[in-house]
Amino acid sequence: MKIILLGAPGAGKGTQAALIKDRYGIPHISTGDIFRANIREGTPLGIKVKSIIDSGNLVPDGLTVEIVKDRLSKPDCDGGYILDGFPRTLAQAEALDGFTDIDVVIDVAVPAETVVKRISGRRMCKCGETYHISTYKDACCAKCSQPLYQRDDDKEDVVKERLRVYESQTKPIADHYAAKGKLSVVEGTGSVETIFADIARILDDHR
Ligand code: AMP
Secondary structure: OEEEEEOOOOOOHHHHHHHHHHHHOOOEEEHHHHHHHHHHHOOHHHHHHHHHHHHOOOOOHHHHHHHHHHHHOOHHHOOOEEEEOOOOOHHHHHHHHHHOOOOEEEEEEOOHHHHHHHHHOEEEOOOOOEEEOOOOOOOEOOOOOOEOEOOHHHOHHHHHHHHHHHHHHHOOHHHHHHOOOOEEEEEOOOOHHHHHHHHHHHHHHHO
16 A cells, blocks of 8 residues: 655654554655764755754655655565655655656645644654653653754744644645545544544555
């Protein structure tokens, strides 16, 4: 199953993608995670994209599409995958149509006020775990004990820019997939478990 998770920054795409990965045994491909890993490792790609990401803007389409195309050509993607954070522009969606056939697109719908609250309280661990300060008070990761940190682009002024970019560039992609009959919308404001149950129902229908 080839799945796209759409939704604003902070809609919970990463959390849901991890659950989908566990249940259906397909890789979770997050372009944001790929860029952040490159920034951490100081690769030429990381050096190129750091200032763009820190400003809340999008990495150029050509570069992003090449990275995704290369990743999807790896053998672990043969049985399907979950795309999280890609496509983010209509040009990326059209490029993706040219090299793969997506089965289902799930839009995780969350109001803007909720998104801002979620992002501003989000804390990350290098191991990939994500926490929220409202439910987790420790300074270190429960799984691996490394110190938690806030993403630079989760700070308030950058979040505003990311939401503006989302509204203008990413939201219109939903129509692209709706026109192909591939779009399902789930309400993203409930508990993680409720949202996942809704997603699993949609995915099970596609199996
Ligand atoms: P995310 O972790 O998905 O919120 O992505 C973090 C940042 O990485 C975004 O704000 C963009 O700067 C960049 N990014 C991630 N995915 C893409 C994409 N598909 N196209 C362009 N930039 C992206």
